[in-house]
Amino acid sequence: xxxxxxxxxxxxxxxxxxxxxxxxxxxxxxxxxxxxxxxxxxxxxxxxxxxxxxxxxxxxxxxxxxxxxxxxxxxxxxxxxxxxxxxxxxxxxxxxxxxxxxxxxxxxxxxxxxxxxxxxxxxxxxxxxxxxxxxxxxxxxxxxxxxxxxxxxxxxxxxxxxxxxxxxxxxxxxxxxxxxxxxxxxxxxxxxxxxxxxxxxxxxxxxxxxxxxxxxxxxxxxxxxxxxxxxxxxxxxxxxxxxxxxxxxxxxxxxxxxxxxxxxxxxxxxxxxxxxxxxxxxxxxxxxxxxxxxxxxxxxxxxxxxxxxxxxxxxxxxxxxxxxxxxxxxxxxxxxxxxxxxxxxxxxxxxxxxxxxxxxxxxxxxxxxxxx
Numbered sequence: 600x601x602x603x604x605x606x607x608x609x610x611x612x613x614x615x616x617x618x619x620x621x622x623x624x625x626x627x628x629x630x631x632x633x634x635x636x637x638x639x640x641x642x643x644x645x646x647x648x649x650x651x652x653x654x655x656x657x658x659x660x661x662x663x664x665x666x667x668x669x670x671x672x673x674x675x676x677x678x679x680x681x682x683x684x685x686x687x688x689x690x691x692x693x694x695x696x697x698x699x700x701x702x703x704x705x706x707x708x709x710x711x712x713x714x715x716x717x718x719x720x721x722x723x724x725x726x727x728x729x730x731x732x733x734x735x736x737x738x739x740x741x742x743x744x745x746x747x748x749x750x751x752x753x754x755x756x757x758x759x760x761x762x763x764x765x766x767x768x769x770x771x772x773x774x775x776x777x778x779x780x781x782x783x784x785x786x787x788x789x790x791x792x793x794x795x796x797x798x799x800x801x802x803x804x805x806x807x808x809x810x811x812x813x814x815x816x817x818x819x820x821x822x823x824x825x826x827x828x829x830x831x832x833x834x835x836x837x838x839x840x841x842x843x844x845x846x847x848x849x850x851x852x853x854x855x856x857x858x859x860x861x862x863x864x865x866x867x868x869x870x871x872x873x874x875x876x877x878x879x880x881x882x883x884x885x886x887x888x889x890x891x892x893x894x895x896x897x898x899x900x901x902x903x904x905x906x907x908x909x910x911x912x913x914x915x916x917x918x919x920x921x922x923x924x925x926x927x928x929x930x931x932x933x934x935x936x937x938x939x940x941x942x943x944x945x946x947x948x949x950x951x952x953x954x955x956x957x958x959x960x961x962x963x964x965x966x967x968x969x970x971x
Contacts (some may be wrong), residue, residue: 646803647951649717654953658960660709667700690771694779702787710795719802723844735852738835740919745828753823761969763824769861780861785853792816793840793849804938809837818961823969867908870901
């Protein structure tokens with residue numbers, strides 16, 4: 600990139616229909632008015648301040664969220680006579696205590712603090728159903744691989760003691776999983792991590808904005824079990840939003856994936872008596888094969904449902920892998936009006952006080968959650 604000349608806009612191909620997003624003209628000065636000034640350095644410093652402000656806003660979002668949860672838990676215990684003190688809180692109350700401070704207070708405050716100075720307007724594009732399901736299938740192997748990596752790493756670091764609290768919460772299958780995990784969660788999270796983060800950073804580069812969106816989304820979960828698949832899905836959702844400038848597509852995919860992981864899969868697992876399986880497995884090892892046969896007979900319907908589900912899920916993941924391999928290099932990226940040069944990109948985006956503080960805080964909270 601030659602500064603202060605304006606980047607040349609290429610002739611964009613159609614995606615998914617019509618031309619690619621048209622960015623506004625660069626605001627860089629066309630002539631240097633003061634020879635002693637270094638406009639390139641000043642521009643980088645301004646970009647670094649923008650990213651630092653975004654990082655600080657995300658950091659404050661986490662602090663407000665945790666403070667709100669702490670206060671609400673105290674109120675509930677005081678009013679309800681210690682409910683939840685021993686981990687016996689119903690899942691709807693857990694969702695409510697966690698989500699109200701986050702969605703109604705912390706996220707809006709963070710967006711206000713980000714400001715609007717870096718937001719640029721882009722054209723919106725529709726996505727055909729075929730492309731939607733193609734990208735959705737590509738999300739599933741990313742989630743599966745990320746989940747496997749996160750689970751193995753969590754168990755390895757904790758000597759097998761770590762538990763996935765989100766998965767345990769989802770196993771309490773009821774309507775509240777649908778309300779909070781499938782509907783509210785995707786809506787607010789996509790609004791925050793796709794629309795707000797990408798809209799505020801896309802002028803500095805499409806890849807830069809997408810990767811930051813994915814990383815922030817992964818760190819935001821503050822759960823090593825979830826970090827890797829949340830990061831990968833965040834990157835995919837970010838790309839989808841970048842190419843369409845419409846939040847409906849990534850939100851719909853987010854809802855479908857959460858429905859599978861937070862409602863459908865837990866419901867299928869509850870069709871089988873897994874607690875009894877541990878006991879009969881030990882009995883079978885001691886020679887009591889009849890106990891295992893009796894358990895299998897009692898859980899025949901659930902086992903059949905589980906078998907069909909895992910066969911279908913495995914087939915979809917396999918198809919998704921094939922689609923990923925065939926389409927990975929077909930991803931389209933275009934030059935933004937203030938594209939950060941490669942040599943200074945990472946330092947500008949992440950080497951600032953706000954971003955460093957956000958990363959350190961979320962990593963620290965992730966580590967604490969892993970061992971507590």
